[in-house]
Each structure stands twice: as structure tokens, then as C-alpha cells.
Amino acid sequence: MQLSLQGLSHRVGAAEHLYPMELTLQPGVVTVLLGATQAGKTTLMRLMAGLDRPSSGRVLVDGQDVTGVPVRDRNVAMVYQQFINYPSMTVRDNIASPLKLRGGLDRAAITKQVDALAQKLHIEMHLDKLPAQLSGGQQQRVALARALAKNAPLMLLDEPLVNLDYKLREELREELSQLFASGDSTVVYATTEPGEALLLGGYTAVMDAGELLQYGPTAEVFHKPASLRVARAFSDPPMNLLPATGRGASVELKPGLSLALAAQGPVTVGLRANALRLNAQPGDLELRGRVELAEISGSDTFVHVHSEVGELVAQLSGVHYFELGASLSLFLNAGQAYVFDAAGALAIAPERLGR
């Protein structure tokens, strides 16, 4: 199915919740809505679903205008942050409810479908229990199974994993990407986490303060953020942003510290945390500083450094220890730096190997 938004906006009183936007979703893949809280993700989803009416613009499904068609007359499945199930129904009846509602299926066929969905989401052993007897992760699986049972061409998920422990989130996210990969539905998935967007893949729409900033294949948006705002929204840890001056063939971070990149006038240099290294390579620029803190995630260590050009965060693979306040040099290759012009638009992006 093809979902198109034309000049869509949403105002509540004098407050602009969503500025007019144009967006045609790539059909059959997941579209991630990425942005901080208050970016407008939930507002946009409610307009897509028909739960709210837009202040202006149109919602088109396969070219047909469905603006103003209420949600009950549309075929949309939704999953929310909170685990919403019917508390008095068993897990089996919860999952079966959209199938019964739709009609046209006999009991045996419904049982078969429920069993298959429960198996997919690893809750087949809980079918006879009530939702309250399950853990949070299991309850959200039930809600997901019910949404999938609807087999709607459009499925909207609003931060569905945010209330789960991170390990469970990891597991469920991977299962979900596999379910989405079947390509039967157009899936919209809202998240505040850049890492989650990258793991889900597909396409990403970056939102900030009610505005749609950029839409494209997820990895492409990450590697070529069109503006400083996108770079800020789509980086975790945050992209290191340093004020600099373009001197024609070089960009000066401070007198004596320049990168061989072509720019003129005031610019912002952007450095991803993984572009900063502890070991020098030929042609590297050295940035001296002292350690503020080493944050350890397990797979990575994020070192915060108070450097001669400003605050920096470097991402190192594995576990590393640093003494607070110890002096530390970070090394950087000009080829891995971003440059944004005075207006905040992308001027230079690093070249990518691989794809």
C-alpha cells in the first residue's frame, strides 16, 4: 500500500504541532519516525491513522483521499508504548479478537492463525493465561500478535519497546524486523533512539519540533545528514560539533590546527564519535585534552574529553579504563570529518566504503 501525505499540518489553538509536510512512504518496508520527545511523531501517527483530523492537507492511501475518514473505517493496526490488552480475556482470545471481528473465518481457522502468531512471537505457552499473569515483555508480545492478526496494510507502532528492559528490547526488535521484512504491510515505527532506527533499517524520517527534516534510506540519512539539525537528531552519542573557519583549501579549528578540507568562512565541523581514535595514523590531526569521564556500555567505551578545540566524545570498541582528569590525545583523519556551512546545511560528508 502507498501512503502519501500532502501539505499535512496540525495546529492546536495557536500552537503549531506539525508544520505542513510532504511525505510519500516507501511501500512494503518499515519507515522509522526518528525524533526526540515532542518532535511530533505521535501527532503524525494519529493523523496517519485517522484518529485526528489534520488542520490542512490530505492523507492519500493508494492515491485515494482518506482525509477525514475515521479510524474505524480504515484498516490500520496500532501498537502503543503501554501494553494494551483486554484484561479479562485470555491471551488466545486477545489475539483472536481482530479475527473474530473481521468475520468470515470458522473456529478452526482462527485457532490455527492464533497458534501460528503465538509461535512467531514465542508466547504459545501462555495462550490460556490472562495478560496480568505475564511479564511486561510478554504482554507487549500479545499486543503485537493482536496487531499482526489484523493483517492490516498499514501498521503503526509508537515506541513499542520503550518500556522494556534493554536486553528484551534487543531480542524483540530483531524479531520484529524479521516480521516486517515479509513486506506485506507498510510499517511506521516511532522511536527516540538513533541506534534503534539503524537496527531496524528501512527508511527513516527525521523529525524535530514538528518539522519533517529529511526522509530517505536509513543508513543514507545517517551518513549524509542534510543539515546540522538532522546530524544532531540522528547521532548517539552526539556528533561532535566544532566551530571552525574555512580558509579556502583548509578548515581551521584553531590557529595551528587545520583540516585539509575546502571551505570558506564560518563553518561547523562535525565528527562522529567513532572517527576519533587513540592511535595515530599517517596524516592524522592530533587533538589534545583531558579525560572527563569514560562511559562503558560493554561493547563500547565512550570517552568524554575536554579538548583544546572543545568538548569531544570518542567511541572505542570494548572496555577501556581512563583516570578522570588524565591527559589524552585523540586522532582524526580529515577524510572522516563533516562540514556544515554557516546556514547549517551539509557541505562535505566523508566518503563511504562498502555501499
Next chain:
Amino acid sequence: MARIDLDLAHAYRPNPQSDADYALLPLKMSFEDGGAYALLGPSGCGKTTMLNIISGLLQPSHGTVSYDGRDVTALSPQARNIAQVFQFPVIYDTMTVAENLAFPLKNRGVAPERIKARVGKIAEMLEMSGQLDQRAAGLTADAKQKISLGRGLVREDVSAVLFDEPLTVIDPHLKWQLRRKLKQIHHELKLTLIYVTHDQVEALTFADQIVVMSRGRAVQVGSADALFEKPQHMFVGNFIGSPGMNFLPARFKSSGVIEVAGQDLPLAFGILYQQLEAAREFTLGVRPEYVGLAEAASPGTLRAEVQQVQDIGTYWLLTARVGGQTLKLRLNAQSRPPAPGAEVWLQVLGAHTCFYGRDEQLINVKEGLAA
């Protein structure tokens, strides 16, 4: 400051019969004087139960809690002389920041000039010196929680300071600053700190020693480095790191050969394999960070098929199939990854490889794999 010893078990219902009846299975554990500890695990693992037993909010159904060798099992939190910081700010809105910070000291009859000095020091550490005369009511949630932290840390004579997920209400962008503050304060004040969290970053960043808990059991106590490099239990291998450790079924085949995921691997590197031989069947564990792409048929490698290549931005995440098993590996963002469907050889034997017995515990191969 005190050394805290636990030798106990806890069941919320009387007459526990099986393991499942215990919130905390029988355990013996020590928290050294002046150490920074984190209790880490998924919800329901028993970490909050353990914290409440340490503080005295909860009495264990079996066994004892000792502070510096003195049995305090029956004593209240107040009698144990501990400070606590909770998820949500606990402060007096009508008081100023300074009055809030001074409150625990005033209550104990500390001399006014001593209070002033101590409040000044804590405020400085938390970067709140400029707000001392401000009323707490008008402050943001972040600032209020900073005061709560300050109140927990203000007394020098406490046995320990206990934290229960104290950064939950803090804006993500400010979290790292507070983690840094806590770490700095621990270095300066040398208090015994015990910190409960389900967030691995918080636990690994803050604590010198992390207690990883699962189903009422402390499965490993160790540094961040130890949890990452040598997980003592498969649970820890999976729980620490994203994605977690890869596990492949393996068995001892014949002298000098093990079978991993259906492929024979000669025991190169001259490892001491008596334990593996004794175990017969075991599990090979290797982290995605340590699975390398290797030359075809080189020692310690498995033949695999690339299933998925994900661009995670700061690295490539590859998913490969090896004899019905799935293996994940991380490749540097600057490298050129193989395409889905490609045949690759993956290095799974090396200095970082771990082996686990049927009880999911680490088989401690002597000397490791000296490459």
C-alpha cells in the same frame, strides 16, 4: 564507612520449597569498605530485594546482614546509619537548596560551622553553589534530583549510601554529567556506594565492581572488563554487550580436535584441553567484537554464509549462518563488508574465546588460549 557482609536468602512467602520460591537464593557476599558497587539485572532478578535487605527496609527470611562484623539483621535503616537516594526526588519544597542539603546533618546535631563547610563542599561538587539560597520549589526535576543526591552524600559518618535507580528522571542529555559527578564524588569522598540499576551503561560506568543478577542469583561479581572479557556465566555473556556473546554448541571429538557447530576444529594454539575433554559436550562463546573475517581454512575458523549485513552507522553488523547456528560479528565502519550470500571464514578460536559447561558456567581453560 563499613564493610557489609551478606550471608542469607530471602523468600517473600513462608516455607520456600523450590528455587522459584526464593526472591534471593542462598548467597554469601561482601561489599568492601569504600567500594563502588552496582547491582545489575533485568526486572525481577532480585536486585531491589537485595538493596532493601542491605538497607534494612526488608528483613531476610534466612541468614544475616553484618556491618563491620556486627550483626545488624534486626536493625532499622536509621539504626544502621545509611543514606538512601531513590528514583524520585525526596526534598522539602519550602526549604532552600542549602537547607535541604543541611537537613540530614542538622537532624544529627552537627555543629553549625561544620554543616556550613560540608554543605558548601557538596554544593560545589554538584555545581549548585550558585543556587544555595534558592527555594527548591522552583527548580527543575533534574536539579531536585541533584539535591536528593547531595542529601545522600552530605554525611561523612554513614555506613553506606544506597541508590535505587537514581537517574531515572534525569534527561538523557544530562545523565552522563551526573554519572561523572557520582564517579568524581566517590573518588573524593571514598564512601561505600551501592547502586541498583537495570541500565548496563550506568552500572559499568559507575561501579568498580558490578554484581550481575539473574533469577535471584548473583551470577558474577566483577569489573566491567571482567564481565566483558571473561563472563563467568552464559547469562552474563549475553546480558553484557549489544549484541551479546555468540554461543555455539561444541563437543570434544578426539585428541586434538573439537567439533563446533558441526565443523571440526583442530586445537591449534597449544591449548590445555583436559577440561574440555572432561566436559565432552560444551558451548563455545565468542563476542561479536572478537569474531574476525579470516583467510579460507585458516586455523581456528569456521566456514559460514553471510545472511545479513546491517549498517549500524558506527560499525557494520554481520549475521552469518554456521551449520544451523547464527553468529553475529562487528566490523569496523571503515572496512568493506562481504555481501549477503557470500561464503566467509570466521575466526572463532582466539585469546578471547570462552567455553561453558552444561551448567552454563565458564570452564576455566588453564592459561586460556595462548595464541
